[in-house]
Amino acid sequence: MPPKTAISPTRADDYPEWYQQVIRAADLAENSPVRGCMVIKPWGYQLWENIQRALDDMFKATGHQNAYFPLFIPMSFLEKEAEHVEGFAKECAVVTHHRLEPDPNGGLRPAGKLEEPLIVRPTSETIIGATYAKWVQSYRDLPILINQWANVVRWEMRTRMFLRTAEFLWQEGHTVHATAEEAISETEQMVEVYRDFAENWMAMPVIVGSKTPLERFPGAVETLSIEAMMQDRKALQAGTSHFLGQNFSKAQEIKFQSVTGDIEYAWTTSWGVSTRLIGALIMTHSDDDGLVLPPRLAPSHVVIQPIYKDDSRAEVMAYVESLRDELAAQTFAGAPVRVVIDDRDIRGGEKKWYHVKRGVPIRLEVGPKDMAADSVFCGIRNQPKSVGVSRQEIVATIGEKLATLQQELFDAALLLRESNTVTIKNEADFRDYFASTDDDKIQGGFAHCHFADEDSLQPLLKELKVTIRCIPREHNTTPGTCFLTGKPAAKMAVFAKAY
Amino acid sequence: MPPKTAISPTRADDYPEWYQQVIRAADLAENSPVRGCMVIKPWGYQLWENIQRALDDMFKATGHQNAYFPLFIPMSFLEKEAEHVEGFAKECAVVTHHRLEPDPNGGLRPAGKLEEPLIVRPTSETIIGATYAKWVQSYRDLPILINQWANVVRWEMRTRMFLRTAEFLWQEGHTVHATAEEAISETEQMVEVYRDFAENWMAMPVIVGSKTPLERFPGAVETLSIEAMMQDRKALQAGTSHFLGQNFSKAQEIKFQSVTGDIEYAWTTSWGVSTRLIGALIMTHSDDDGLVLPPRLAPSHVVIQPIYKDDSRAEVMAYVESLRDELAAQTFAGAPVRVVIDDRDIRGGEKKWYHVKRGVPIRLEVGPKDMAADSVFCGIRNQPKSVGVSRQEIVATIGEKLATLQQELFDAALLLRESNTVTIKNEADFRDYFASTDDDKIQGGFAHCHFADEDSLQPLLKELKVTIRCIPREHNTTPGTCFLTGKPAAKMAVFAKAY
Numbered sequence: 001m002p003p004k005t006a007i008s009p010t011r012a013d014d015y016p017e018w019y020q021q022v023i024r025a026a027d028l029a030e031n032s033p034v035r036g037c038m039v040i041k042p043w044g045y046q047l048w049e050n051i052q053r054a055l056d057d058m059f060k061a062t063g064h065q066n067a068y069f070p071l072f073i074p075m076s077f078l079e080k081e082a083e084h085v086e087g088f089a090k091e092c093a094v095v096t097h098h099r100l101e102p103d104p105n106g107g108l109r110p111a112g113k114l115e116e117p118l119i120v121r122p123t124s125e126t127i128i129g130a131t132y133a134k135w136v137q138s139y140r141d142l143p144i145l146i147n148q149w150a151n152v153v154r155w156e157m158r159t160r161m162f163l164r165t166a167e168f169l170w171q172e173g174h175t176v177h178a179t180a181e182e183a184i185s186e187t188e189q190m191v192e193v194y195r196d197f198a199e200n201w202m203a204m205p206v207i208v209g210s211k212t213p214l215e216r217f218p219g220a221v222e223t224l225s226i227e228a229m230m231q232d233r234k235a236l237q238a239g240t241s242h243f244l245g246q247n248f249s250k251a252q253e254i255k256f257q258s259v260t261g262d263i264e265y266a267w268t269t270s271w272g273v274s275t276r277l278i279g280a281l282i283m284t285h286s287d288d289d290g291l292v293l294p295p296r297l298a299p300s301h302v303v304i305q306p307i308y309k310d311d312s313r314a315e316v317m318a319y320v321e322s323l324r325d326e327l328a329a330q331t332f333a334g335a336p337v338r339v340v341i342d343d344r345d346i347r348g349g350e351k352k353w354y355h356v357k358r359g360v361p362i363r364l365e366v367g368p369k370d371m372a373a374d375s376v377f378c379g380i381r382n383q384p385k386s387v388g389v390s391r392q393e394i395v396a397t398i399g400e401k402l403a404t405l406q407q408e409l410f411d412a413a414l415l416l417r418e419s420n421t422v423t424i425k426n427e428a429d430f431r432d433y434f435a436s437t438d439d440d441k442i443q444g445g446f447a448h449c450h451f452a453d454e455d456s457l458q459p460l461l462k463e464l465k466v467t468i469r470c471i472p473r474e475h476n477t478t479p480g481t482c483f484l485t486g487k488p489a490a491k492m493a494v495f496a497k498a499y
Numbered sequence: 500m501p502p503k504t505a506i507s508p509t510r511a512d513d514y515p516e517w518y519q520q521v522i523r524a525a526d527l528a529e530n531s532p533v534r535g536c537m538v539i540k541p542w543g544y545q546l547w548e549n550i551q552r553a554l555d556d557m558f559k560a561t562g563h564q565n566a567y568f569p570l571f572i573p574m575s576f577l578e579k580e581a582e583h584v585e586g587f588a589k590e591c592a593v594v595t596h597h598r599l600e601p602d603p604n605g606g607l608r609p610a611g612k613l614e615e616p617l618i619v620r621p622t623s624e625t626i627i628g629a630t631y632a633k634w635v636q637s638y639r640d641l642p643i644l645i646n647q648w649a650n651v652v653r654w655e656m657r658t659r660m661f662l663r664t665a666e667f668l669w670q671e672g673h674t675v676h677a678t679a680e681e682a683i684s685e686t687e688q689m690v691e692v693y694r695d696f697a698e699n700w701m702a703m704p705v706i707v708g709s710k711t712p713l714e715r716f717p718g719a720v721e722t723l724s725i726e727a728m729m730q731d732r733k734a735l736q737a738g739t740s741h742f743l744g745q746n747f748s749k750a751q752e753i754k755f756q757s758v759t760g761d762i763e764y765a766w767t768t769s770w771g772v773s774t775r776l777i778g779a780l781i782m783t784h785s786d787d788d789g790l791v792l793p794p795r796l797a798p799s800h801v802v803i804q805p806i807y808k809d810d811s812r813a814e815v816m817a818y819v820e821s822l823r824d825e826l827a828a829q830t831f832a833g834a835p836v837r838v839v840i841d842d843r844d845i846r847g848g849e850k851k852w853y854h855v856k857r858g859v860p861i862r863l864e865v866g867p868k869d870m871a872a873d874s875v876f877c878g879i880r881n882q883p884k885s886v887g888v889s890r891q892e893i894v895a896t897i898g899e900k901l902a903t904l905q906q907e908l909f910d911a912a913l914l915l916r917e918s919n920t921v922t923i924k925n926e927a928d929f930r931d932y933f934a935s936t937d938d939d940k941i942q943g944g945f946a947h948c949h950f951a952d953e954d955s956l957q958p959l960l961k962e963l964k965v966t967i968r969c970i971p972r973e974h975n976t977t978p979g980t981c982f983l984t985g986k987p988a989a990k991m992a993v994f995a996k997a998y
Contacts, residue, residue, distance in 0.1 A: 033576075033629050034617065037569035042645065045566045067544045070536035071619075071650055071666050072592070075599065075607055077532075085607070089599035093571070094609040095619065096595045098654040100574065100588035108574055108584070110593040110616050112654075117609050118533065120570075120594065120619070130532050146541065151570055151650065155597040155611075167570050 005288035006357055015232040020161070022282055025357040026291035029161050036159040036166030040275070043358060046299035047278055048169065052149065054201050054297070055171065055273070058193050064145045064173060069128050071151075072118035077126040080251040084125065087218025091155040093120040093166075120153040125219065125244070125270055128174045129252035136176060136266060138257045143186070144176040152274075162279030163236075163499050170274035176254060176266045180245070183267035184222075187243040190271040191224040194239035202277065203294035203409040204228050204284045205417055206238060207446075207494060209470025212454045217270075221245035227469045227494065229417040230283040233445040235469045235496035238280045241271035279499075284413050291359030292381050294409050295332060295402040302327055302339045302398065303360045304376075305351055307367030317343065319371050323364070326395045332402040356381070361405050364394065382408055420445030424495075427460070427484050434464045434497065446496050448472075450480035450489035457484055461495075469494040504787035505856055514731040519660070521781055524856040525790035528660050535658040535665030539774070542857060545798035546777055547668065551648065553700050553796070554670065554772070557692050563644045563672060568627050570650075571617040576625040579750040583624065586717025590654040592619040592665075619652040624718065624743070624769055627673045628751035635675060635765055637756045642685075643675040651773075661778030662735075662998050669773035675753060675765045679744070682766035683721075686742040689770040690723040693738035701776065702793035702908040703727050703783045704916055705737060706945075706993060708969025711953045716769075720744035726968045726993065728916040729782040732944040734968045734995035737779045740770035778998075783912050790858030791880050793908050794831060794901040801826055801838045801897065802859045803875075804850055806866030816842065818870050822863075825894045831901040855880070860904055863893065881907055919944030923994075926959070926983050933963040933996065945995050947971075949979035949988035956983055960994075968993040 007025055011018045023029055028044030040048065056066070072095065078085045099112035121127065132144060153167045173190060177183040191208055198206045206226035216223040220242040227235050246265040249255070254266045285292040295301055304324055308316040320341055327339045342351060348365070355363050356379075365377040365386070376394050379386035382405060424430045424447045434444045446469070451457060454468065461467060471493045482489045506524055510517045522528055527543030539547065555565070571594065577584045598611035620626065631643060652666050672689060676682040690707055697705045705725035715722040719741040726734050745764040748754070753765045784791040794800055803823055807815040819840055826838045841850060847864070854862050855878075864876040864885070875893050878885035881904060923929045923946045933943045945968070950956060953967065960966060970992045981988045 030630075032569045032626070034569040034571045034573060034626070037571060039569070039630050040567040042564035042566050046564070048567075049565065065541035065545070066548065067541050068539040068547075068668065070531045070533040070538070071652065072533045072536060074533060078599070079606055085599075089607060092597070092599060093594045093617070094596040094599065095592045096609055097593040097616075098591070100577070100584075100591060100593065100618070107578055108588060110595055117596075118592070119599070127531070127533070131529075131538050153570065169567065 006290050006353055007288050010288040011231060016160075018288070019279075019283060022286045022291055022357075023161055026359060028278070028282075028291070031161065034166075036156060038161050038165050040169075043299065044278060047281070047293070047297060048275060050297045050299065051201075051277055052171075055193075055197055056149075058197060059147050059171075059173065062189060062193060064147045064175075066148065067146045068148055068150070069124055069131065071121055073121050073124070073127045075117045075119060077130060078119060080126065081219045081248060083247075084219040084251075088122045088154075091157075092122050093153045093155060094118070095120065121150070122152055122154045123270075123272075124148065124150070124152075124172055124174065125248055125268075126252070129248050129254060129268070132174070132176050132266075132268075133252050133254045136254055136256050139178050139259055142176055142178045142256060142266065143182065144174075145186075146175065147171055147173040160279075162275055162282070165275075168275045170272050172270060172272040175269045176249070177268070178256065178258065178264075178266065180267050183245075183269050184243050187222065187224060187241045187269045187271070190269070191226065191239070191241040194226050194241065194271075194273060197273075198226055198228065198238055199410065201294065201296045202281050202284070203296075203406055203413065204238070204280060205410060205414040207470060207472050208474075209472040209494065211240075211470055212468050212493065214454055214458075215468060217242045219244060219247050221247065225470055227496075228280055228284060229413075229420065229446060229496075230280070230499070231416065232283070233420045233443065233496075235446065235467075235494070235498040236276075236280050236283070237469070237498065238277060239271070239273040242269060244268045244270060285409050286359070290357030292409065293359035293361060295361045295406045298338070298359065298361050300338050300340045300360055301332060301402055302337060302362045302364060303355050304339065304341045304364045304366060305348065305355075306341065306343050307348055307365055312368050316366065316368065316371065320366050323366065323376070323391065323395075327398050330395065330398050332399040333406075337398055337402070352379075361402060362398070380405060382412075417446065421448065422446075423448045423492075425449070425480075425483050430460075430483055430495075431464065434466050434495075444497055446494050448492045449483040449495055450492050452482035452485055452487035452489040460484060465497055466495050467498050469496050469498060505789050505852055506787050509787040510730060515659075517787070518778075518782060521785045521790055521856075522660055525858060527777070527781075527790070530660065533665075535655060537660050537664050539668075542798065543777060546780070546792070546796060547774060549796045549798065550700075550776055551670075554692075554696055555646075555648075557696060558646050558670075558672065561688060561692060563646045563674075565647065566645045567647055567649070568623055568630065570620055572620050572623070572626045574616045574618060576629060577618060579625065580718045580747060582746075583718040583750075587621045587653075591621050592652045592654060593617070594619065620649070621651055621653045622769075622771075623647065623649070623651075623671055623673065624747050624767075625751070628747050628753060628767070631673070631675050631765075631767075632751050632753045635753055635755050638677050638758055641675055641677045641755060641765065642681065643673075644685075645674065646670055646672040659778075661774055661781070664774075667774050669771050671769060671771040674768045675748070676767070677755065677757065677763075677765065679766050682744075682768050683742050686721065686723060686740045686768045686770070689768070690725065690738070690740040693725050693740065693770075693772060696772075697725055697727065697737055698909065700793065700795045701780050701783070702795075702905055702912065703737070703779060704909060704913040706969060706971050707973075708971040708993065710739075710969055711967050711992065713953055713957075714967060716741045718743060718746050720746065724969055726995075727779055727783060728912075728919065728945060728995075729779070729998070730915065731782070732919045732942065732995075734945065734966075734993070734997040735775075735779050735782070736968070736997070737776060738770070738772040741768060743767045743769060784908050785858070788852075789856030791908065792858035792860060794860045794905045797837070797858065797860050799837050799839045799859055800831060800901055801836060801861045801863060802854050803838065803840045803863045803865060804847065804854075805840065805842050806847055806864055811867050815865065815867065815870065819865050822865065822875070822890065822894075826897055829894065829897050831898040832905075836897055836901070851878075860901060861897070879904060881911075916945065920947065921945075922947045922991075924948070924979075924982050929959075929982055929994075930963065933965050933994075943996055945993050947991045948982040948994055949991050951981035951984055951986035951988040959983060964996055965994050966997050968995050968997060
């Protein structure tokens with residue numbers, strides 16, 4: 001008989017359903033009454049707040065400031081950049097009226113038709129660009145280095161919480177530069193910020209690379225991305241940084257007078273990550289008992305569960321309160337350890353699983369017997385069993401235990417990726433590797449393959465539901481031959497099924 | 500000849516235009532290409548970030564957590580609470596389509612009509628209530644204490660930056676309680692948080708009171724508000740806290756099983772403040788030279804302007820950098836002093852006025868002569884002249900100087916309010932006090948008047964464009980007679996023209 005797990009089904013049984021059940025068990029989010037939109041519940045939102053705080057500090061340390069631009073984009077703005085409208089017009093929320101009035105048949109109906117429909121922003125290049133065109137006159141006005149934290153809407157037909165929702169929360173950086181070199185350097189700097197955040201905060205190893213032309217952001221000259229492997233071996237694009245060249249500045253007339261007095265079009269970039277990161281985090285670390293949180297992003301690092309009967313309550317509570325204060329005076333990753341006491345009047349087992357499922361990194365149970373021995377019963381989220389630890393030791397080593405857990409989560413994710421990455425040199429092996437067309441089975445992984453021409457691969461990729469994730473920046477200098485056509489190929493790309 | 504001011508026109512000349520010019524000169528925001536929506540620029544957004552941070556800490560200290568609910572509300576949800584739909588259906592953005600397609604006549608047109616139109620949230624009682632109805636089963640699930648930071652849209656016809664815009668940023672708290680007493684206590688607690696924030700962070704004295712029935716939030720049983728006096732003596736409602744009774748829980752079926760096993764409707768509240776606070780802050784403190792910021796909310800407390808020629812640059816910069824480090828090691832209001840050096844290569848006078856207009860609390864100029872005397876030239880934003888201060892003294896007193904400025908701004912605003920507040924006992928005096936119907940003239944102020952019946956006052960109030968701001972909670976226990984009808988009146992209200 002298999003050991004009982006807190007989450008049913010398990011990853012092996014039904015990965016997509018396991019994902020939904022982890023979200024439910026950890027109380028992160030739920031579907032809302034509005035199609036495709038989710039409610040982010042307090043535990044999930046605290047995770048987003050921690051992600052925001054860490055990234056925002058990194059953006060400011062690299063010279064960016066925050067600002068806020070309108071939610072609505074006039075329809076005509078979207079028409080200006082040809083590829084961009086092609087990419088976003090198909091899935092947007094369109095505001096056509098500005099009032100409701102009583103419907104003679106009962107209820108309400110839209111009224112006050114707008115002269116020009118407004119689009120709820122799917123991304124803000126066009127509306128922000130129109131504003132930048134007014135701000136930029138001279139090279140002295142450059143660079144503009146601005147980020148926005150906002151909600152955006154893309155009318156997706158098939159949605160999945162955090163991974164693909166009609167409305168989602170994100171940040172979008174939009175910068176303007178006097179030279180192509182400076183804009184390219186910004187694009188590269190920001191994808192490196194994302195890599196740093198993914199690896200050192202989320203404990204999620206990523207591959208940094210360039211998107212191929214067919215996979216680029218609509219209107220971009222180059223798109224850099226970070227790509228992570230989930231536990232079902234699918235790829236997830238976790239952040240993108242776009243060099244937009246002069247495409248948007250020409251469409252929007254962002255011009256400046258250069259040092260030499262010439263009028264030139266500016267060079268722009270944009271870059272973003274979203275609440276999708278929470279989906280990535282869930283699928284990178286969680287197990288069949290629920291959510292597993294990397295300590296640096298966990299809303300609480302440690303939860304203490306006092307165990308008492310009516311007559312021992314005061315004594316146990318005094319003990320755990322002083323323990324909490326001692327632990328909270330310790331540091332992890334340069335910040336105070338975050339400790340809470342859960343003294344709710346519910347069964348101990350139920351309380352334990354509540355915190356296991358929510359991914360709390362370290363649980364400490366303390367009852368009269370532990371007090372007598374001056375010890376605690378310590379459960380670390382990635383360890384199968386709790387163990388007794390002296391009070392002195394847990395206080396002295398709490399920061400180290402959190403750091404070890406952070407590192408072990410990264411190492412486990414990296415091992416999974418490396419164990420499921422192959423180099424493929426011909427079509428037969430490629431077909432074999434990505435054989436199943438059942439999206440919900442754990443299969444395949446990352447395949448590094450030389451390829452000559454993206455277009456010629458499309459029939460095969462569509463057939464197998466495989467995509468080119470990126471051309472990795474590292475260890476990718478040896479030419480070879482295309483796995484499909486046998487033609488000479490300068491670069492390898494990472495191929496995978498993807499979210 | 501009047502002294503020259505940095506802002507033209509002055510407050511006395513044209514108050515509404517002065518307000519727009521302060522926003523422009525301080526680089527806080529600008530109108531966007533989307534009707535009624537503004538762009539919040541980095542200096543304005545930093546102010547909002549500081550407001551958010553302070554309030555968010557206060558919300559968490561009173562037991563609230565953040566969450567996030569959908570931007571869209573199905574039209575049918577709005578129909579459920581009769582007063583609420585009446586209040587909000589008249590001015591909302593309605594999404595009717597989810598796609599754009601090429602228009603045969605050129606350009607694009609909306610396509611993919613939705614079965615049910617969606618409203619962009621003007622406030623979220625209905626969508627959040629629908630979710631709470633699923634969360635609440637038993638008294639054990641209560642209270643729910645949640646806040647949301649979000650954007651909302653109200654299709655206002657006449658807009659003014661920060662004060663009234665189609666889209667604005669705000670927070671909305673939504674709580675659910677088992678008893679009326681607990682919900683009322685929450686309503687009162689949150690208006691007190693707003694008073695505390697307005698007075699101690701914004702340096703803006705406010706009157707806390709109850710709204711009369713005609714002025715309540717649509718659907719509320721009681722609305723508490725904080726009301727401030729602007730420098731043109733008009734009132735501005737800066738925050739509201741609503742006791743919603745069981746109105747929304749009945750409309751949305753938020754029911755729970757009580758301790759005794761009965762099924763009861765829950766009691767709800769909601770409370771909010773918005774980017775309107777920035778408008779209030781501008782109009783409370785700013786002068787004819789531009790923005791004046793209360794130090795606790797200022798993005799920078801101190802700006803140091805080095806003055807040098809090419810040959811003295813290195814020496815002066817070394818001096819101001821060490822001065823910056825010493826100042827930044829001091830504290831104000833429990834946090835480090837925020838100091839920046841402005842070494843841009845622009846004229847000293849231009850640089851000075853740049854920071855004056857942006858409201859930086861303290862400016863320090865340092866050139867070779869000051870260095871030789873080991874002193875700085877110190878300008879405090881509410882003082883007419885800069886003065887020389889020894890380096891030792893400025894470091895030792897910087898926190899105190901900021902605290903003094905914070906207090907002086909509060910005192911000045913309180914004095915303005917007290918100097919422009921009267922008690923009125925008859926119609927003739929009331930008419931005289933609010934005589935002018937020209938909205939843009941500085942006139943009137945706050946009038947405390949006994950009144951018997953709100954409805955009977957309406958013709959007079961409409962004629963004079965005066966509103967009842969609130970029934971203040973304090974010093975309001977002596978009955979009297981209605982200033983208009985002479986009937987017995989239990990309470991006084993504050994009457995004023997208002998934003």
